[in-house]
Amino acid sequence: MNRQLTASRALQEFRNNLRQAPRRILESAFRSGRPVSDRARALFVFGNVFLHLHPVRVHRWSLRWTTTLGLGVAGAAAFLLTLVTGVLLMFYYKPYPDVAYQSIKDLHFVVPTGRFIRNIHRWAGNVMVVTVLLHMARVFYTAAYRKPREFNWLVGLALLVLTLALAFTGYLLPWDQLAYWAITIGANIAQSPRELTDALGITSWFDPGGLQRLLLLGSDTVGAEALIRFYLLHVMILPLVLAALLAVHFWRVRKDGGLARPPDADRRLPPLPGNTYPVFTEAPQKTYQVVAIVRGRTPVVGAGPENTLPSMPHLLYAELAVFMLVVFICLALSLAWDAPLKEIANPLVPENPAKAPWYFLGIQELVSYSAFMGGLGIPLLALLGLGLIPYLDREQEGTGEWFAGPGGARLAGLSALFGFAAVVAVEAFAIRFGWIREWFPEAPQLLVTLINPATLLTLAYALFSLWILRRYDSVRAGAVALFTCFLCGFVVTTVIGTFFRGPNWVFYWSAADWPAH
Amino acid sequence: MTIRAAGTRSRLDPEPVARRDVLGLASLLSAAAALLLSAFGMLRLPKPGVLASAGKKYRVSLPEALPAGEPYTPPGRAVALFRDAQGVWAVSLVCTHLGCIVRPSAQGFECPCHGSRFGPDGSVIKGPAPKALPWLKVTASGGGFLVDEGATVAPGTRVSS
Numbered sequence: 001m002n003r004q005l006t007a008s009r010a011l012q013e014f015r016n017n018l019r020q021a022p023r024r025i026l027e028s029a030f031r032s033g034r035p036v037s038d039r040a041r042a043l044f045v046f047g048n049v050f051l052h053l054h055p056v057r058v059h060r061w062s063l064r065w066t067t068t069l070g071l072g073v074a075g076a077a078a079f080l081l082t083l084v085t086g087v088l089l090m091f092y093y094k095p096y097p098d099v100a101y102q103s104i105k106d107l108h109f110v111v112p113t114g115r116f117i118r119n120i121h122r123w124a125g126n127v128m129v130v131t132v133l134l135h136m137a138r139v140f141y142t143a144a145y146r147k148p149r150e151f152n153w154l155v156g157l158a159l160l161v162l163t164l165a166l167a168f169t170g171y172l173l174p175w176d177q178l179a180y181w182a183i184t185i186g187a188n189i190a191q192s193p194r195e196l197t198d199a200l201g202i203t204s205w206f207d208p209g210g211l212q213r214l215l216l217l218g219s220d221t222v223g224a225e226a227l228i229r230f231y232l233l234h235v236m237i238l239p240l241v242l243a244a245l246l247a248v249h250f251w252r253v254r255k256d257g258g259l260a261r262p263p264d265a266d267r268r269l270p271p272l273p274g275n276t277y278p279v280f281t282e283a284p285q286k287t288y289q290v291v292a293i294v295r296g297r298t299p300v301v302g303a304g305p306e307n308t309l310p311s312m313p314h315l316l317y318a319e320l321a322v323f324m325l326v327v328f329i330c331l332a333l334s335l336a337w338d339a340p341l342k343e344i345a346n347p348l349v350p351e352n353p354a355k356a357p358w359y360f361l362g363i364q365e366l367v368s369y370s371a372f373m374g375g376l377g378i379p380l381l382a383l384l385g386l387g388l389i390p391y392l393d394r395e396q397e398g399t400g401e402w403f404a405g406p407g408g409a410r411l412a413g414l415s416a417l418f419g420f421a422a423v424v425a426v427e428a429f430a431i432r433f434g435w436i437r438e439w440f441p442e443a444p445q446l447l448v449t450l451i452n453p454a455t456l457l458t459l460a461y462a463l464f465s466l467w468i469l470r471r472y473d474s475v476r477a478g479a480v481a482l483f484t485c486f487l488c489g490f491v492v493t494t495v496i497g498t499f500f501r502g503p504n505w506v507f508y509w510s511a512a513d514w515p516a517h
Numbered sequence: 518m519t520i521r522a523a524g525t526r527s528r529l530d531p532e533p534v535a536r537r538d539v540l541g542l543a544s545l546l547s548a549a550a551a552l553l554l555s556a557f558g559m560l561r562l563p564k565p566g567v568l569a570s571a572g573k574k575y576r577v578s579l580p581e582a583l584p585a586g587e588p589y590t591p592p593g594r595a596v597a598l599f600r601d602a603q604g605v606w607a608v609s610l611v612c613t614h615l616g617c618i619v620r621p622s623a624q625g626f627e628c629p630c631h632g633s634r635f636g637p638d639g640s641v642i643k644g645p646a647p648k649a650l651p652w653l654k655v656t657a658s659g660g661g662f663l664v665d666e667g668a669t670v671a672p673g674t675r676v677s678s
Contacts, residue, residue, distance in 0.1 A: 181617065181630070184615070184616045184617065185615045185616065185617070185630060187616070188614075188615040188616040189615060192615075195647045198647065198648065199647070211564070214564060214565070215563055215564060218563065218565050218569075219565065219568050219569050219570050220568055220570050221570050221571075223569065223570065224569065225565070225569055229563075347595075347618075348593065348594075348595060348618055349618065350617040350618050350629050350630055351629070352629035352630075353629065353630070354617060354629060354630045364631075367615065367631060367645070368631040368632060368644070368645055369645055370645055370647075371614055371615055371645060371647070434643070437641060437642070437643060437644065437645075438642070438643050441640070441641065441642050445647045445648070448645075448647070449647070503629060504627055504628070504629050504632045505629075505630060505631045505632035506632060
């Protein structure tokens with residue numbers, strides 16, 4: 001009798017627990033419960049492995065649209081999109097010459113939703129390049145790279161290079177004419193230090209260019225070896241490194257005290273609108289204590305917590321909005337324009353004109369004057385200069401504000417004017433009158449490598465920036481001048497390369513003027 | 518570092534370099550050296566020892582009716598062969614700038630990628646190409662010609678059949 005009773009009680013408990021199981025599984029996964037109290041909202045963020053890169057509270061200055069324009073989050077969102085669509089494309093893609101082209105054709109014409117997924121992948125990649133570039137410009141023009149955020153600027157530069165490398169390696173994979181010749185050119189740019197070593201006559205025992213090309217292609221021509229290498233880089237090595245650095249980048253944003261803001265941000269923020277909810281009004285009634293000693297200033301020193309809002313929902317919902325906007329843009333672009341696919345690669349007949357993806361056309365324009373200077377020398381110099389900016393500009397004026405600091409927006413406008421005029425003048429001269437090789441065919445190559453439109457333009461920009469630096473007596477002013485000039489140079493050369501270069505890389509006002517084949 | 522006579526040092530004074538530090542530093546350095554060495558070892562793998570590209574030496578038989586100064590490109594090869602009264606020569610069609618395939622034209626050769634132009638002998642006359650198009654080694658062989666893309670000869674070298 002007794003035993004029967006216990007048995008039925010256990011049975012009842014079993015049934016009870018079974019009924020409760022779904023709720024308890026959910027509770028055990030999301031221990032903080034619904035984010036309805038300040039405590040639960042805080043737990044929601046720091047109790048979640050994917051969200052804990054966020055702070056629990058975020059300053060209201062960081063939440064203004066104009067502080068960041070959401071560009072960094074947009075870049076990360078585009079990366080997520082490429083990640084998901086890229087894995088889907090891997091279901092069908094086969095990295096072997098000719099077969100690769102057929103598999104992309106299959107994706108395009110046969111695989112259900114294949115064309116759409118490939119379009120999204122392509123467009124999200126483009127959106128990522130654009131947003132990453134704009135994000136860098138935002139950080140620069142708000143002087144947000146300054147102490148203690150110098151290192152994160154360097155991580156950001158590495159992410160920019162990785163983004164471009166991912167875009168470039170993905171370009172070969174379809175194995176069409178577009179891909180084949182862009183990669184041939186890219187691989188030969190890697191080899192372009194030979195232009196210098198040949199001119200100095202030391203290539204036979206010191207040949208970094210040849211080694212770079214060999215490592216990139218795994219052979220002396222673009223073939224199966226090159227394709228598998230680019231594939232490996234594109235789907236494995238570069239995304240892994242990028243994801244790791246991305247985590248560092250986000251983490252440092254928080255550890256460096258949130259986004260940069262002016263010292264008087266608290267005073268300048270308007271009072272919180274009355275209908276803002278939640279605002280940490282239900283905070284536990286106890287005093288704050290120091291729970292860890294962190295080097296440098298913490299985000300709340302001297303400001304008090306009153307100008308911060310809980311990240312859940314204020315920050316997370318804003319990020320979600322940016323994410324949805326990026327998804328919408330990529331989907332809309334993918335519906336409107338298909339990713340290109342030309343004829344199958346033909347190693348004997350280059351495309352004419354053979355153009356790289358648009359973000360490299362500025363470099364291609366420079367390369368048409370000197371392979372080494374345009375392809376490696378000047379880009380590396382620009383990267384070095386960008387990396388040094390936060391270590392050279394140790395000023396404080398204007399941190400966290402658009403176009404603040406010495407010179408302000410007027411200086412940026414002036415620099416844009418100069419940068420634009422200089423690049424147009426140099427390009428117009430070279431297009432109209434040619435360059436050294438046409439005047440003196442016997443001129444030594446070293447002369448052409450050192451003195452060409454690309455190097456002269458760089459020199460003009462550098463001199464202009466030095467002059468600005470002296471005139472405003474501020475390193476920041478010089479940096480603004482240089483950055484703006486390079487931005488103008490990048491935009492103008494990219495536009496020329498994209499729209500005004502036709503067959504044989506000859507300048508044409510419009511594609512309608514191209515000679516008929 | 519000051520050196521004191523033995524015995525003057527109190528046992529409470531810190532050692533100049535603690536024994537633990539020496540051992541710790543040594544292990545750290547050896548770990549760094551091992552990592553560096555293994556990194557070099559790992560980088561050695563992607564540098565191929567044998568190239569998986571097509572052979573660079575091949576036989577060509579020129580068409581009988583090839584006019585003097587007209588280019589002849591063997592199918593599948595980026596080489597132009599010419600013939601005149603003095604003999605036969607071969608010019609590589611791989612642009613010395615960034616590796617595009619140049620097209621023979623009336624004035625010499627034109628590159629479609631970045632606008633380099635070369636004279637009939639391969640010398641640069643315009644554009645960014647840093648070097649002349651190389652002349653390749655040609656040897657007469659049983660009525661036809663053997664072209665070796667791996668070997669260059671001085672411009673102007675002709676081979677008579």
